Amino acid sequence: MRIEVVNTGTELLLGKVINTHLGFFGQELFKLGLRIQRQTTIPDGDEIRTVLQNAFSRTDVILITGGLGPTNDDLTREVVAEMLGHELHLDQSILDSIEEMFRSRGLKQNRSNDRQAMVPEGAVVLHNPNGTAPGLYVPADEKAGSPHMFLIPGPPRELKPMFLDQVVPQIKSLLGEDHQIATWRNFRIYGVGESTLANEMEPVLEPIEGLELGYCARLGEVDLRLIGSDEAVDAASKIVREKYGRQIMTESEDPIEKVILELLLEKGETVSTAESCTGGFIASTLTNVSGSSSTFHRGFVTYSNEAKTELLGVSPDLLAEHGAVSNEVVAAMAGGCLERSGADHAIAISGIAGPTGGTKEKKVGTVHIAIASRNEPLFAKKFFQPVERIAFKERVTRLALDLLRQRLQGFTLD
Amino acid sequence: MRIEVVNTGTELLLGKVINTHLGFFGQELFKLGLRIQRQTTIPDGDEIRTVLQNAFSRTDVILITGGLGPTNDDLTREVVAEMLGHELHLDQSILDSIEEMFRSRGLKQNRSNDRQAMVPEGAVVLHNPNGTAPGLYVPADEKAGSPHMFLIPGPPRELKPMFLDQVVPQIKSLLGEDHQIATWRNFRIYGVGESTLANEMEPVLEPIEGLELGYCARLGEVDLRLIGSDEAVDAASKIVREKYGRQIMTESEDPIEKVILELLLEKGETVSTAESCTGGFIASTLTNVSGSSSTFHRGFVTYSNEAKTELLGVSPDLLAEHGAVSNEVVAAMAGGCLERSGADHAIAISGIAGPTGGTKEKKVGTVHIAIASRNEPLFAKKFFQPVERIAFKERVTRLALDLLRQRLQGFTLD
Numbered sequence: 001m002r003i004e005v006v007n008t009g010t011e012l013l014l015g016k017v018i019n020t021h022l023g024f025f026g027q028e029l030f031k032l033g034l035r036i037q038r039q040t041t042i043p044d045g046d047e048i049r050t051v052l053q054n055a056f057s058r059t060d061v062i063l064i065t066g067g068l069g070p071t072n073d074d075l076t077r078e079v080v081a082e083m084l085g086h087e088l089h090l091d092q093s094i095l096d097s098i099e100e101m102f103r104s105r106g107l108k109q110n111r112s113n114d115r116q117a118m119v120p121e122g123a124v125v126l127h128n129p130n131g132t133a134p135g136l137y138v139p140a141d142e143k144a145g146s147p148h149m150f151l152i153p154g155p156p157r158e159l160k161p162m163f164l165d166q167v168v169p170q171i172k173s174l175l176g177e178d179h180q181i182a183t184w185r186n187f188r189i190y191g192v193g194e195s196t197l198a199n200e201m202e203p204v205l206e207p208i209e210g211l212e213l214g215y216c217a218r219l220g221e222v223d224l225r226l227i228g229s230d231e232a233v234d235a236a237s238k239i240v241r242e243k244y245g246r247q248i249m250t251e252s253e254d255p256i257e258k259v260i261l262e263l264l265l266e267k268g269e270t271v272s273t274a275e276s277c278t279g280g281f282i283a284s285t286l287t288n289v290s291g292s293s294s295t296f297h298r299g300f301v302t303y304s305n306e307a308k309t310e311l312l313g314v315s316p317d318l319l320a321e322h323g324a325v326s327n328e329v330v331a332a333m334a335g336g337c338l339e340r341s342g343a344d345h346a347i348a349i350s351g352i353a354g355p356t357g358g359t360k361e362k363k364v365g366t367v368h369i370a371i372a373s374r375n376e377p378l379f380a381k382k383f384f385q386p387v388e389r390i391a392f393k394e395r396v397t398r399l400a401l402d403l404l405r406q407r408l409q410g411f412t413l414d
Numbered sequence: 415m416r417i418e419v420v421n422t423g424t425e426l427l428l429g430k431v432i433n434t435h436l437g438f439f440g441q442e443l444f445k446l447g448l449r450i451q452r453q454t455t456i457p458d459g460d461e462i463r464t465v466l467q468n469a470f471s472r473t474d475v476i477l478i479t480g481g482l483g484p485t486n487d488d489l490t491r492e493v494v495a496e497m498l499g500h501e502l503h504l505d506q507s508i509l510d511s512i513e514e515m516f517r518s519r520g521l522k523q524n525r526s527n528d529r530q531a532m533v534p535e536g537a538v539v540l541h542n543p544n545g546t547a548p549g550l551y552v553p554a555d556e557k558a559g560s561p562h563m564f565l566i567p568g569p570p571r572e573l574k575p576m577f578l579d580q581v582v583p584q585i586k587s588l589l590g591e592d593h594q595i596a597t598w599r600n601f602r603i604y605g606v607g608e609s610t611l612a613n614e615m616e617p618v619l620e621p622i623e624g625l626e627l628g629y630c631a632r633l634g635e636v637d638l639r640l641i642g643s644d645e646a647v648d649a650a651s652k653i654v655r656e657k658y659g660r661q662i663m664t665e666s667e668d669p670i671e672k673v674i675l676e677l678l679l680e681k682g683e684t685v686s687t688a689e690s691c692t693g694g695f696i697a698s699t700l701t702n703v704s705g706s707s708s709t710f711h712r713g714f715v716t717y718s719n720e721a722k723t724e725l726l727g728v729s730p731d732l733l734a735e736h737g738a739v740s741n742e743v744v745a746a747m748a749g750g751c752l753e754r755s756g757a758d759h760a761i762a763i764s765g766i767a768g769p770t771g772g773t774k775e776k777k778v779g780t781v782h783i784a785i786a787s788r789n790e791p792l793f794a795k796k797f798f799q800p801v802e803r804i805a806f807k808e809r810v811t812r813l814a815l816d817l818l819r820q821r822l823q824g825f826t827l828d
Contacts, residue, residue, distance in 0.1 A: 216428075301712055
């Protein structure tokens with residue numbers, strides 16, 4: 001099945017908004033074993049006509065985002081109806097639900113919303129619980145030579161649920177019963193690059209019949225997606241688990257902070273943080289997930305040496321002897337943090353985020369991380385991440401959190 | 415001048431990478447008074463041919479990203495040369511600089527890189543100090559019916575400097591001396607929505623001849639860009655300053671943390687933080703900018719009530735009486751933070767990020783912020799930001815930082 005995406009929106013071409021829809025569609029369709037073959041961004045207005053005309057003959061499905069709103073340059077609905085020669089009629093159920101939405105928010109209904117209730121003959125309405133503009137599924141029309149079209153509103157919080165709940169099932173039914181909707185499993189693997197992973201896994205996994213591989217790399221971790229029959233995915237999973245062992249953060253799409261939260265909840269334990277170069281980003285990441293107040297009670301941002309001494313009890317002599325960026329100091333920070341917070345685990349970090357502050361001995365990108373736990377040996381190690389300042393903070397945060405994850409899963413840190 | 419963008423890269427269509435190039439191009443071209451009319455994403459490989467063929471007749475400039483690397487599916491260079499009927503020749507200067515780059519990194523040069531040194535006849539090489547693949551400027555060719563083409567490598571840290579340093583000057587020279595490269599000025603305005611700003615400013619600014627407006631909204635702030643002749647921009651700036659006054663964070667594109675850093679450096683002052691619901695995100699944001707160690711020494715992440723008492727001296731009675739999410743408690747947090755950190759200013763925050771933890775009286779989205787300063791009255795106020803958890807943390811962080819910015823600029827908080 002050939003699929004194209006057309007994104008309408010002047011704001012995308014002006015750089016006011018980044019197109020995240022394409023990535024979302026790409027990832028979700030990949031789970032069905034489908035790929036997007038082309039994507040086009042056009043301004044609001046009439047240009048949709050030319051783009052659709054060109055695409056009609058070469059594709060089976062077109063996903064169109066945006067252009068369904070109430071203003072004059074929202075033309076998608078009208079252009080599609082006209083190209084197919086289908087009449088538009090007013091759909092009372094849409095009008096009712098728009099009116100209900102306005103009423104529940106205490107707003108007065110605006111007549112310009114009526115346009116959003118117009119539906120081309122033969123189209124299926126995709127209701128929109130998160131906004132006023134409904135989506136539309138316009139089945140392929142042999143006479144007009146048109147493929148299946150899905151018209152989806154542009155705002156992400158409207159588009160995503162509509163796509164998952166209403167468009168994906170339609171696409172599945174278009175694929176028919178013969179199309180094996182594959183099983184898929186995600187391995188989130190830490191500390192291996194995408195190309196290394198591909199080089200290591202492709203020779204051993206490609207012989208497995210009916211298996212497809214997907215990758216998605218970000219910030220030191222890679223998602224490896226296995227897609228295929230149950231048997232193929234199971235066989236491949238076994239190989240992946242054997243090869244990457246402790247590097248597998250999770251066999252889900254959960255972020256590291258959720259993995260850690262669940263491990264801590266399971267054990268009834270807590271964590272605290274003592275941060276220098278990350279400036280609070282580790283604590284902030286841990287609290288990104290709801291429920292974290294049970295497992296994270298406090299954190300220390302000790303940017304200056306005085307703060308390390310006063311808040312964590314790091315001795316000034318130790319700081320003078322080894323410098324703030326050293327195993328000795330992060331170990332002392334972690335120990336002080338554990339003691340003063342009463343937590344079961346403490347993460348401590350100190351490094352040189354740059355672009356200034358590096359020396360010959362301690363280059364920009366140097367970072368030391370310590371993990372202290374009530375009943376485990378203190379761990380401290382030096383790492384090197386010579387990337388731009390904000391990327392550095394993000395990467396070393398993942399690194400520190402992954403070390404904690406390994407400890408919580410019972411692996412020995414070394 | 416009509417401009418189109420073609421992004422090549424299977425990873426974009428699979429959702430492995432988000433396309434940030436389009437936004438970057440859109441914003442930078444807008445500063446020249448230009449707009450992108452269409453953008454297409456295609457997989458690596460031969461599909462570039464069809465897309466270029468279609469675009470040739472309707473556009474003046476095509477920006478093509480990706481497909482310049484050393485592997486077999488990097489075909490942009492070859493396809494363009496073939497379509498124009500231009501021979502490819504080996505450019506020794508490119509080969510030398512690739513070899514030099516490999517040598518300096520202690521790597522062995524790979525013969526597959528030779529392909530990257532092939533240049534179509536008549537093309538101008540855009541050297542790439544940040545990677546191996548050079549860019550190419552292929553001038554319009556009347557015989558082939560082709561527009562001006564810029565071939566730019568895909569990795570953002572290679573693409574961005576090449577575009578700004580080499581492509582923009584070429585485009586300016588194509589525009590010619592007659593084209594008035596407009597003056598532009600950015601106002602970063604806090605606390606006004608994009609549509610409100612447009613409704614308020616368009617009636618008063620549109621009468622100014624030769625002025626164009628651009629907007630870019632994010633997280634509670636809007637960039638208003640004024641573009642036009644010096645006189646038009648000056649006249650409009652006067653109106654914008656009068657209307658928005660203290661809401662203008664900066665007349666630059668600097669992020670709030672940079673604005674704050676510079677205000678603090680100017681005064682020789684420091685800030686500290688006492689965070690509950692943001693979990694360290696305010697401290698982390700303040701330290702995103704190089705040089706922040708002079709103005710930020712420590713921060714407290716006090717997620718639990720005990721932490722608020724032990725680290726900031728907030729009385730348990732006060733917590734019991736008013737609850738952790740109250741003006742009284744954030745005022746006490748800010749006071750304690752100021753005293754115990756020795757800083758000149760303290761930000762304190764406590765709120766309900768959700769999705770759980772809300773009550774009838776204190777709904778999810780409720781947040782209290784206090785700003786304490788050595789020689790100014792203590793400020794504490796309640797706000798309401800009922801958005802999803804991570805968006806909540808981001809928004810209330812901007813809100814708190816903007817209050818500090820106003821105080822540092824001498825505005826009275828109320």
